[in-house]
Amino acid sequence: MRYALDKENNKIEVSFSGELAKCGICDSNVKGRKGEQRIKHWYHHEKKTIDCDDWYEPISEWHLKWQNIFPKKNREVPITNNKVSHRADILLNNGLVIEIQNSPIKFSEIKKRELFYGKKNLIWILNGNNLAKNSILNEDVFTFIKKLTISIPKKFELIENYNFKNVLNDIIEKTEIGYLKSDKNRFRIENENTLVFEFLDDKITDFYLTEAQYKYFIACVYESLYDQIGLDNFRQKIEIDYSSIFEEVRELRLIKKYWKKFIDKMEYPVFIDNLNGLKENEIFYYQKNRIINKNKFIDYYLKYA
Ligand SMILES: [Zn+2]
Structure with missing residues (x-):
């Protein structure tokens, strides 16, 4: 995870390896890790699992780029439903959750997340570089x-x-x-x-x-x-x-090659970033088959941050 809480309950990022802080969800001690290989993150060093949130995914640069568009308070926000907690990648003030998906995800996981976050409201942003690498928009x-x-x-x-x-x-x-x-x-x-x-x-x-x-x-x-x-x-x-x-x-046509079928299971709006055939400043609204200007897309959601 990217953020933990310091002694004053401030949301902090890792500043050096071995730094200690507290998990915002389970309250246990977490330790900072910072190195060449991976993006700095907090891990649950006293537990067997690396993270108490089983939806945990390693942080990627692409992930950070999207999170950083939004103010710190909106990034990686714990949400609790029926005593279960998960960290939403982005939670906006109007209750919308933005899930930033960099790696493949199981059908069953999609369903779970959509049920969990869908109570608020949800959109997905997928990394086309990983999840639609061979597909192209024509x-x-x-x-x-x-x-x-x-x-x-x-x-x-x-x-x-x-x-x-x-x-x-x-x-x-x-x-x-x-x-x-x-x-x-x-x-x-x-x-x-x-x-x-x-x-x-x-x-x-x-x-x-x-x-x-x-x-x-x-x-x-x-x-x-x-x-x-x-x-x-x-x-x-x-x-x-x-x-x-x-x-x-x-007419836009997405030519799907080695298409990740799980994307079609997503019921909430799916936006694909880094899709072949898109320009740098564009993002693709999959269900609507529409190219959207990325700045406009961001401005729209930033209103709620
Ligand atoms: Zn925890």
Whole structure:
């Protein structure tokens, strides 16, 4: 552990090897260790176990870097629930616990920690250098270049029980126009009566139909619902527009290699630091598949320190 208590119950770090202090959780004597090999820490020299907190993990530089962002009072804070105590890596004033995870952890441990700290609230920060070393974050860029809109009338006086929603539905469900929704093409309904398709640059030749063909399919749907009454008139009211657009869409994709499956067991928000494909000042919000500016991330949580 990083902090122990001196005689006045001040939270102190090790300043020399052999220094004596008290554990903030179990009150037993602890001794300071400071050397070349490992980061200075306190250990329980009178006990068989090195630490009374069985969730203990050796301190890493990366760990310290994250802890040091927050004031000392928020670092390594003992929390007690039902007479069991653990040291939260960071406990903010609003009760949020930030667990800084540098090394692999068992499924069962995740559950335990989430139950324990989750009573307050919890986020995880993982070290991608250790826990996602072979995975990489990629950005796929899709360019939409064509837009097709098909409108049918909302009202059509020649037919008593005319219902444009039924017609639209059948166009999508029962004609080849419905295939245009496939793959990465985008589809939406605008103003209730307009079908909008947007096509990616490499998908143009496969789908393209002529205006006459679209109208033919729609007329078939109309006919199956209302016979031929007013068919020609209805046909004339169909509006079809085909135009060029240019819209780039970027999509993040985490390519998982030798992926540590325990990460997917974490139910609280997981942020991965040091992930391949991230810039120095970025951190990855795993469940939301989103890159976040690290400074903004830190500023957000520092408000509660
Ligand atoms: Zn202790």
